[in-house]
Amino acid sequence: MLRHEEAEARIAGKEFDVCIIGGGATGAGTALDAQLRGLKTVLLEGNDFASGTSSTSTKLIHGGVRYLEQAVKGLDAAEYEVVKRALHERIRMLHNGPYLSRPMEFIVPCFDWLTVGYMGMGLKLYDWLAGEARIFESRFQNREATLRDLPSLKRDHLVGSVVYADGQFDDGRFNLALAKSMVEAGGDALNHARVVALERSSQGKLSGVEVENPLSGKRFAVRARVFVNATGPWADALRQMANPDAHPRMRVSKGIHILLPLELHRSKSALLIPKTEDGRVLFAVPWFDRMLVGTTETEVSPDEALKVTREEIAYVLRHLNQYLETPVRPEQILSGTAGMRPLVSAAGTRKTSKLARDHEVELDAKSGLISIMGGKWTTYRAMAEDTVNAVQKQLGMGISEAKTKDHRLAGSEGYTPEFSGRLAEAFSLGANTAQHLARKFGTRAEHVLELTRQNPELAEPIAAGLTPIRAEIVYAIREEMAMTIEDVLSRRTGLQFLDWRGARNAASVAGSLLGKELGWSAETERKAVADYREKITDLLEAAGLPETQVTPEAIARN
C-alpha cells in the first residue's frame, strides 16, 4: 500500500468505475472482488479499515452452531442457507489467508447424557452440511479426555463432551489484508476518508461523493459510475442520504468480549457454553496469549458510543464461571472489545438474536446506490460476489465470474506453518515474537524485521511485558496507512486487544514514532498521546476495572 498522503493525492478528484464506501470486511472484500474482475475501483473508509464491527467479532470462521439450531427449531430456510453457505466459505478463508486463520477444536462440555445426545446429533448435522468442506468430524469424548483437553473445566457431574471443528482468524488483520490485496491488484484504497455528501447527475443518479479527511479537515471529490454502500451498521444513514424516502432496514445489536490471561484457560481448544439465560451460546477461545470470552447481544442505535460495561462483564462471567472449577474475577480482565452487528430486517419485529445472519443487496432505483447489508464475517466473500454481480449489471456489462474463491491474500506468498521458525532463525528472535509477527504479517514479517536491521531500537517491545515490537508501528505507517495511535495499537499490532493498561503505557512510544514518520508538531503529538490515554482510562472506568493491574498474588490473597 501507499502512504496515506500519497494514496489521498492519487484518489482526490479522480474518476472510477466503482466507488465502495465503507472499509470493513464487506467493503474491503467487495473492493477486492471488483478490482480483480477488472473494474477500476476505489475503496473509501471514514475511520480506519476494520475500525467498525470487523475487528470486534468473536474471530470465528463458522457456520454457527446456534444458527443451525435456530434454523432447525424454527424451520427457517433462510437461516439454514446462511449456515450452509458460511460452512463452505469457511474453508476458503482458511485457504486464502493461511497465516491469519487456523482450524480450531471446540469443546461442548456435557453434564448429562441427554445433552450428549442432543449436541452430538446437532453437530453431526453441522458436519453433514459442510460436506466436502468439513474440517474434521465431530466426536464424543469421555470425561477424562475432556479434562485433559480443558483442565480448567468444572468437574462436578461432567460426563464428557462433544468436540467439533470450526475456524479462528485475526479479523482486523484479515480486513487489512483484503484492502492491501485490492491495492496490490491495481485498485485504490483510503482510510480516514469519510463520505459526507453526494453529488447527482441531471437525471438524479449518483455521480460523485464529497470526501472529508477527519484528521486534516481536507475535502475533495471522487467520481464514479456506480457507488456501493458497505457501511455496515451505518448503512441506513447513507441510504437515506441517497434517497430520503428510503425506509430504515438496519437492526443493530451490540456484542462485547473480554480478554483474560490464557493461564486461566490452559488449553489450545475453545470452550462453547451451549445455553445462556437469553437462549444464546457463549465462547471462551484462546487468542494469542489471552482467552477471549463473549459475546452478548443487546439492540442499540448505530450512534451509540461503544464501551464494555460492568453489567455486560457480570453477564459474561456469570455464564463462564458456571463452567470453571476456579471462577474468574473481574479484576483479572486485561481488556475488552465492543462491536455492533449490522443485521438487516424487513419486518423489524423479531428480537435481534433471532434474526437470520443473511445478507441483502439492494438497488435504490432513484439514485442508483447499491447497498450491501447484513451478513457475517465468514460470508464476506460471498456477499462481495453478489454485490459485484449487481455492480456489473448496473454498469450494463455482462456478469463475469468472481476471482476471489482462491485468491491468496497479501502476506500469504510462500507462507507455510514452518515460517515462524524460519523467521526466528533468520532474525535471531524468540519464538513468541516470531509467532506474533508471522500471525500478524505473514511473510511480510520479513519486511517488518528489515527495519530492525537498519535501526536496532525498533526491535524493542512497544510496551514492557508485551510481544509487539516498535518496527511494526513504522511498517504500519509506511505500508498500511496507519495514521493514529489507535490505528497502530489496536488494528495493526493488536496490542490494545491484549492489554488496555499496557496500551495506555505504550501511547507515548507510538505517538513518538507516528510523530517522526508523519511530521507531527510537538503539540500534535502531545495531544494525540493525551487523547488516547484518556480514551483507555474511560474504557477501564466504564468496565469498572481498577486503574492498575491487580497482581495474581493480591487476587489469591482476597
Ligand SMILES: Cc1cc2nc3c(=O)[nH]c(=O)nc-3n(C[C@H](O)[C@H](O)[C@H](O)COP(=O)(O)OP(=O)(O)OC[C@H]3O[C@@H](n4cnc5c(N)ncnc54)[C@H](O)[C@@H]3O)c2cc1C
Ligand atoms: C460481537 C460480535 C461478534 C461477531 N462474531 C462473529 C464471528 O465470530 N464470525 C463471523 O462470521 N461474524 C461475526 N460477527 C459479525 C461480523 O463481525 C460482521 O458481520 C462484519 O464485521 C460486518 O462488516 P461490515 O463491513 O459490514 O461492517 P463494519 O466492519 O462495521 O464496516 C463498516 C465501515 O463503514 C465505515 N463507514 C460508515 N459510514 C461511512 C461513511 N460515511 N464514509 C466512509 N466510511 C463509512 C465505518 O467506519 C466502518 O469501518 C460478529 C459481530 C459482532 C458485533
